[in-house]
Amino acid sequence: MIYLRSILTGILSAVVVAGLWIVATVVMPLLIPLLLSRGTGSGGIGAVSIGSGSILVAGLVGFVAGFYWQFRRLSNRRMPTR
Secondary structure (H helix, E strand, O other), rough: HHHHHHHHHHHHHHHHHHHHHHHHHHHHHHHHHHHHHHHOOOOOOOOOOOOOHHHHHHHHHHHHHHHHHHHHHHHHHHOOOO
């Protein structure tokens, strides 16, 4: 049961981290030139290129972090204290 809950938490955190990575690498480079162009009155342009490799790495890091956090949390709760 510990492993199942840890895997589910890892999958959820992988999806969240990959989503945050996509937002950070796609939305921010397009939004920053737009905001700067409004302030200065000049034209702004933004271009974005994102590969599936970086999303995969972000998801893998999220999965490992979520799995480890949940596994340690559940393992410590079930260990009897002396």
